[in-house]
Amino acid sequence: MKIIESVPNLNSGGGEKLVVDLSAAFYELGHECKILTLFAPAEGNILASQVNPQIRKDHLDKHLGFDIKCLFRFLRYVKKEKPDVVHICTPHYLHAPMAIALLDAGKRVLTEKPIASEVKDADMFSHQSAGDEGYEKL
Numbered sequence: 001m002k003i004i005e006s007v008p009n010l011n012s013g014g015g016e017k018l019v020v021d022l023s024a025a026f027y028e029l030g031h032e033c034k035i036l037t038l039f040a041p042a043e044g045n046i047l048a049s050q051v052n053p054q055i056r057k058d059h060l061d062k063h064l065g066f067d068i069k070c071l072f073r074f075l076r077y078v079k080k081e082k083p084d085v086v087h088i089c090t091p092h093y094l095h096a097p098m099a100i101a102l103l104d105a106g107k108r109v110l111t112e113k114p115i116a117s118e119v120k121d122a123d124m125f126s127h128q129s130a131g132d133e134g135y136e137k138l
Helices: 014-028 046-050 068-081 092-104 119-129
Strands: 002-007 032-037 056-059 085-088 108-111
Touching: 002 014, 002 068, 014 032, 014 046, 032 068, 068 092, 085 092, 092 108
Parallel strands: 002 032, 002 085, 032 056, 085 108
Antiparallel strands: none
């Protein structure tokens, strides 16, 4: 299985550590896993050194604040890489737009909590994924 793990960066943090550990576990199970960070690598990316060297790390070069171009770079990356599943572990306000765009592209999506920062976005996500056989409401 081909998996993309997306996080803001590889600084310290619970979500970031989870992605580093999951990627290593998926790799050990024989899956192809890539870590995609929103921001370019910077000094002090504490967790970057803990990533298995066999796991590719890419970045989207996101700018501070709302960066709509980052969403388009994300979608181009996913289209090029053709993953089976994308794990979204990004800032909450990006969960719904990223997940809905991925579902539109026919991808399986796993988001961390919350699914969206607004109820209307969560409803849109739920409606978009209602017919997707790869989606399971928990």
